[in-house]
Amino acid sequence: MLLIHCPYCEEDRSELEFRWAGEAHIARPDAIADITDEEFAEYFFLRNNEKGLTYERWRHIHGCGRFFNAARDTVSDRFLMTYKAGLPKQPVPGVSATEKTVETYEQTEGDAR
Amino acid sequence: MRKYSVFALAREALRAHKGWEAQWSSPEPRSSYDVIIVGGGGHGLGAAYYLAKEHGITNVAVLEKGWLGGGNTGRNTTIIRSNYLYEESMDIYEHSLKLWEGLSQDLNYNVMYSPRGVMMLSHNTHDMQSFKRHINANRLYGIDNEWLTPEQAKAYCPPLDISKTARYPINGAALQKRGGTARHDAVAWGYARAASDRGVHIIQNTEVTGIRRGLNGEVTGVETNRGFIGAKKIGVSAAGHSSVVMEMAGVRVPLHSNPLQALVSEPLKPIFPCVVMSNTVHAYISQSDKGELVIGAGTDQYNSYSQTGGLQIITHTLDAICELFPMFRRVKMMRQWGGITDNTPDRSAIQSVTPVPGLFVNCGWGTGGFKATPGSANLFAHLIAKGEPHKLAAGLTLDRFRTGRLIDEAAAAAVAH
């Protein structure tokens, strides 16, 4: 169960109060009615699904109700930062794609030479 | 290849089983192959097997970054069924089920396919409408799936609580008798053994780190932790990491990778005769040959490659299990684990050519990948060999996300008014 820092409530709260809301910083096209099918598919379906540093949206739905953004490592599931909705993508200082200190099971489990 | 049989077993018994050879050989990689399959799970190993068996393409390597079947093949709850709603789904899952039925014989390897029946519980009017829609579609398509009254459901699965006082009383069930379970590891090992026997190279501990492309953008091979290996064609079947591998060729796919957890109980004497699923209360359960109750939990809500999930997902599933089967409350959870499922927007798989010549992808099986293994592998082999999809998999191409022609099994089970 994750522990998530809500930038509006300014404290760490249990994942039970939150709802994940997909990849962050995907803006709805302004003239959406006029974009091509490819552009629409890109906007609506295609995602980075990063292994490692990812930017995503959460909503503190059973708290302050606000949507906000988070930078998280999808291997360690560690949150690197959270910040309010509307802010541009925040750089995460000094973080490699995935944190090597963390054991994924495929790393622990024996190799098969 | 040494044939497996009760006689071979008896013969070996007399010499302390010293005569068994390795089930698959582990050769050094060649400098290049006609086809490289990325991912040594059931889908990838199976695809290699069918490439050799049905298309005569044997200069094939399966590259696995860890150990065979170490991904979702070895982490799922082994449920097999084909009673889906849409033609595209019925086509591939029924094709798969038919292959399951003869797989042990085809591979000369007992994968323990056990058609003990998959029963889906209906708890309300909407469930009933949705299940009847499935049952009728399945019947007209030649797929077995029947409606049971609560009493018939209880007769088929005695532990079931069909009392009217339950929070969500059961008003019937849909049963596919040919559905059931199989031994997940055996599927990977059986395919590996049979493919290896036909000349396919099974190469473990070899992680693909890049996909090299030629002047016209076509694939020319893969970079690995053991160096470059050339390939005319590359089939990506790396469930859980499909996005990561495809990104190496600059191809984005519409996927979310989510943790999916499961758990088993301590071993019990036979108590649970079939597979039971309930969408309304979110639970599915069966009993393994070892006697463990095998229970599938839901996916965690966020993207993750951690192969772990929250305890709340487990407890939520057990709430439902104990509500359906109150006598299991004193049973104990012995082991829990997680896998990584690749989920598409319409919860149907992708098996497709890609914008990159020579690169083919098989992904997005979500939580349904194990049951699809033989069918998916078989049709993926066809796609790679022929360069175009088999008609049974024609609906699974990437193009549908542009046209909007989705195969939305999830939406078809939309929540009721």
Added chain:
Amino acid sequence: MSGSSHGSTKNLGAFRIKGVGRLTPARTSRFSFDGKSYTAIEGDTVASALLAHGVHLVGRSFKYHRPRGVLSAGPEEPNALLDVARDSARRQPNVRATVQEVFDGAKIASQNRWPSLAFDVGSVNNLLSPFFPAGFYYKTFKWPQEAWEKVYEPIIRRAAGLGVAPKEEDPDRYANRFAHCDVLIAGAGLAGLTAALSAAATGAEVILVDEQPEVGGALHFDTSTTVDGKNGFEWAQETAAKLAAMPNVRILTRTTVFGYYNHGFLGLAERVSDHLNRPGRETPRERLWQVRAKRVVLAAGAIERHMVFPNNDRPGILLASAARTFLNHYGVAVGRNVGVYTAHDSAYEAAFDLKRAGVSIAAIVDCRERPGEAVLAEARALGINVLTGHSVTDTSGRLRIKSMTVARNGNMDIRKMPIDALIVSAGWTPSVHLFSQSRGKLRWDEASQRFLPDIYAQDCVSVGACNGTDEASSLVHEAIAAGGGAASVSAESRFGWSGGMIGAAEGAGPDTRVKAFVDFQHDVTAKDIRLAVREGMHSIEHIKRFTTNGMASDQGKLSNMHGLAIAAEMLDRPIPQVGLTTFRAPYTPVTYGTLVAHSRGELFDPARKTPMHDLEAAEGAEFEDVGNWKRAWYFPKRGENLSSAVNRECRTVRDVAGVFDASTLGKIEVVGPDAAQFLNLLYTNAWDTLKPGKCRYGIMTREDGFVYDDGVVGRLAEDRFHVTTTTGGAPRVLHHMEDYLQTEFPHLKVWLTSTTEQWAVIAVQGPKAREIIQPFVDGLDISREAFPHMSVAECTVMGVPARLFRMSFTGELGFEVNVPADYGSAVWMAIWERAKGMGACLYGTETMHVLRAEKGYIIVGQDTDGTVTPEDAGLGWAVSKKKTDFVGIRGLKRPDLVRDGRKQLVGLLTNRPSDVLEEGAQIVGDPNQPKPMTMLGHVTSAYWSENCGRSIAMALVAGGRSRIGQTLYVPMKDRTIAVEVTDTGFFDKEGGRIHG
């Protein structure tokens, strides 16, 4: 040493040694094992009590059904798994005899044997074992095709499995508690207690957890370690008392930290009452603790390994530390003439303690040439025969060990020594389970031949034996540092420990047929591991899965390291290269009931009831589940069933009127100057044109253009809308709206508030609807002219503020009376009283469904399914052509959504009016085509319509509207039904009644 010699009349067991152990013989209890009755002392585990009575044989193994006895004294026990019952409903299979404390009247039985423990037919498997090597089932049972499921598998299943699942519902209660702390300490041995003292001194909130009934850990058996000059165990109890007195410390005994999850979250299972003779009615059986800890100190200790040698599994063979625990804590000797087989010094101390207690030691057989000097000297001093460089190469005794065969290493000549128990030790495995669960990295320590914590992934630290720190004083320093504060604790042990081995011992291979067990419960032998490697299983995960080594209910606590070493030897590769199987939660098995805790029965899932629910129940309503809601389904009168009741309700509504509870519909109040603009973006319709006092039916799509929800929206004022949603859709619609408002259209000045439960909604529908509600309404002219169809107004009803809608989901003259929820029942009662007097009826959701179907009104989620556009559903008119933007505008234009031949909603009339179609039935053009048939669509709604005097149906059919007038077919199991395609709407097509 017979019980009577205690001077008590009770027989406390022939192997109970007077004056030894910490239990007080005064308090005893009775229990039965396989029908025979025994006496135990309070504090006994089932294992210690049985051993006190000389009972070693307690179970049969999984595969070969070999006789097995108690092996350990802790949760790692692989053999002594018993069925423990308080009563028929409180029966628990697979209980560890070494953990379960005896309670008075316990009925205990052995498992996995028939007909009896001493004579088990299943043990024929043992003789046939050459035919059942690891993975044998992969190689056979393939022919004939059906036979696996029909014949072979049932046999295998019957033989497999251990305990018998409970047959009755568990009557016990379970509890859950969320808790937080600064430091959680797992394990209350010397290290854990010391760390707790140190942490508590800083004022931190501390939770100290231990799985045993009392703190002490290894000090239970280790009598040669003194702390602050005291006997270690006594120091532990005093320290616990001191800690318990501190306000910032919580000590949880009989509690297992079973899981270490993300972000400092840990799962604890507390066994609250299983040890009590008479648990209170309201005492939970177990309590789940869900703890969020800022820091975690792992002081989990280590687990002793057995020796892997031929026939190392006979009853009477135990771990040395277990024998020591039974002796020093429970006052029980595991035998009278005990052999010792070890590769580690610690076993010597067990021999010393036994010897001092009057037990004769046949010999200490040590496979090492050079044991520790200190223990060797002590052994000599005690006159114990030590055979260094020797091994036990076999044992005898069917149901209890009778002798051990000893040989000089690498030497043929052997001697047989009669013994009645054999205690073994191959050394100690640090308990790194929780560390690994926290996803820290382990490293292989070549010198000590063990995996130890290396890189930490969470704020956590390992101390003591689980960190490879054995020596008492350095352990204490480590623990004090880990606690983050200060504490003055000094500890010393009489003997330092050295030695240890992993893998097969002398005589267990490589090339033998003997059974040297690695995993007792699963009957995995050294040769099984070798076979797996021979068959190409080179990954430890493959070996585990192929042999099932470490997959039994002890999860490899004893077997993993041995298995790994044997595999490594076979592969001729260093151990770290072979790898390590993953340590998965739970550390020990956890009861489902504990994980479920309160979420059962009425607390499984909230049952939402409307304010009028009880009144409706009193009127005989049957209810149906819609999402979490209980909705009145129909109101049968005496002798009526669903269909006759619904027929009456349908007729009455159209002839007179009906009263319906619509409270569950979702309601969202949209307030702000930009409210209309916001709704323009969220619905396909246009809202700026809607005048205050009017309402309009709206359709909501998502970006993909498929129908997401629908409902009537009323405009109360320029800046205030009353939006209704489907019952099931309310939460997700609000979430969807908030998403766009907060992240896509934050510039809009508008706010959303859920008012679903603020209002009780009483729908009155039918020709007499106005007449019925008229007298209750104040401050509003509801005449036909003044308050036409699709009007909304605020007024008072029965003196309370109300919102009155003139609308209809039945096609009749209709009103929906919204009053504040607490007034719902009073207003409902009054309206119903009056309506009843005028010949109206109550109706439920079923009648509502029929009436709306007669009018061709859709139900989102039934007539649409998430793949249906407004156009498909015949609602194209509700999609604004003028708007330049709304959510879904682009998705709707995608090629597949505008192509010809899409499934469209149409009506169906069966040729035989009495045939009612099945909802979900599929439709074809040619019923005689072979399977797989081409299906044109399916029936979404189908009813008998009393008002039409025939069946009616709606369906989604490919190119549906172009097929109106055609005949299609609905092939059912038994017959094929011919249907005519019509438009939707079967009653009052002109629609005059609604304006009545």
Added chain:
Amino acid sequence: MAEVSSSKAARTLALSGIRGRAASVSIIPAAPAERVSLRARPEDVTALSSALELELPTKPKTSATNNMRTALWLGPDEWLVIGDGEGESGLMAACAASGVLCSAVDVSHRNTAIWVEGAGAAAAINAGCPLDLSLKAFPVGACTRTIFGKVEIVLLRTGEESFRVEVWRSFSDYAYALLAEGALDATF
């Protein structure tokens, strides 16, 4: 108008007539109250505060009370304002009178409240609520929307050993029953 309407409708509360049982905790349905869900932009808080005659809190997890009115911070632009009495306390009117841009919605009947009081109050709530309810983390006056078992609640600490649990009407049976379960286990 016909006389039927002259008799004002009687009010039936959710949870009417039930009382808590456990030793260390009492669980008591609260009296009816007027409740307003108030939404407004930061720049309008002052005006609303004076209109309501109480300082709308702007710090997360805090509440403010003045002359029988309590305002709970639920979000950066959201407050739950609770006034004693059956809706006569004029909260809606006050918000309207503020003259500033805001959304005031009457939710008096949407919510019902439960008092949880006694030494075991926090423990009883922690049977289903993941919050840290120690006085350090959740002092008197602290409030928040959160989760309780499978339902959403608004929790307000009114004393070291007393909490007000606000819950939607149809979830109140569940919330009450889970509190009762928690209370049984709260002596520990």
